[in-house]
């Protein structure tokens with residue numbers, strides 16, 4: 001199989017990640033639950049992973065890195081724990097349902113007020129629109145770092161400075177960029193960064209987390225066992241315990257820790273350069289094929305390595321099936337959990353076929369995919 005669905009999850013993982021999970025499963029206790037060697041090994045593994053996450057994302061205090069099972073959980077914890085009835089939140093058309101649905105729920109059940117910065121037909125926003133939407137009740141901007149449909153990035157430096165100027169929180173969904181685009185939470189002024197372990201970080205599924213800035217107080221989403229302060233009726237107040245009730249995915253975090261090492265050794269810039277080169281090769285190969293329409297802004301390399309396209313009015317699911325069955329190429333059709341983005345692009349009915357590239361793809365694979373699109377477009 002030629003795997004070009006890395007925006008869903010990266011398929012090829014570094015061997016060191018696989019080895020770390022296997023090793024952890026052969027002998028690991030429960031982190032923060034006792035002082036025998038197994039428990040200490042787990043605690044050290046989790047703490048190391050916290051330090052590596054903090055280093056990767058420019059967070060000076062590892063205790064403000066909280067682990068979750070994915071970015072969906074991180075986003076739910078952040079969004080449900082930050083806002084009160086009457087608070088106003090600004091988000092964008094680029095968002096994934098893991099941002100949209102928690103926000104829609106807060107709107108319906110908690111009286112949180114919502115506005116969206118609109119995207120144009122290329123999936124781009126006008127940054128002036130953030131300021132236009134700000135009102136006295138505005139508490140936060142909640143936004144994607146890169147769209148999982150077009151790959152277009154939002155300029156977090158610009159959004160961060162708007163948030164700083166108006167005293168707003170900035171909550172960022174870095175699901176498509178963590179590991180492949182440099183992120184510095186403190187320099188950018190990000191209040192909460194949410195990331196997932198199994199995409200661009202090349203870690204195991206079931207891992208993810210959040211980096212929480214100094215002074216940002218999030219109410220716990222779940223409460224329960226913490227291994228400390230057991231006689232307290234409430235969840236311990238200090239991070240990370242405040243948001244980590246229950247046993248952590250220690251085996252997965254051992255893998256994520258090895259994945260952070262892989263990213264540090266390879267270099268985020270080198271990973272981005274390789275992924276973007278593959279994406280550009282594919283984009284240049286398909287963009288002028290008669291009948292092919294590509295979505296998104298390719299005028300810059302500041303983007304995720306994603307190319308979404310359609311062929312004439314062919315149903316995206318049929319094209320993706322054809323690619324899988326007759327060419328052995330894995331892609332993702334349909335709506336990609338990004339309904340507002342599809343509406344902005346005008347693809348709500350047809351969906352789109354998404355090709356997404358990883359560090360482990362090759363130019364030869366890209367060329368096979370280009371030839372496949374050319375053949376299907378001739379049909």
Ligand SMILES: Cc1ncc(COP(=O)(O)O)c(C=O)c1O
Pocket residue numbers: 007008070071072073095096098099144146147148173175176196197208
């Ligand atoms: C932009 C974006 N946000 C959030 C998510 C959710 O990630 P996870 O399923 O790992 O929670 C995804 C996954 O596709 C995504 O692309």
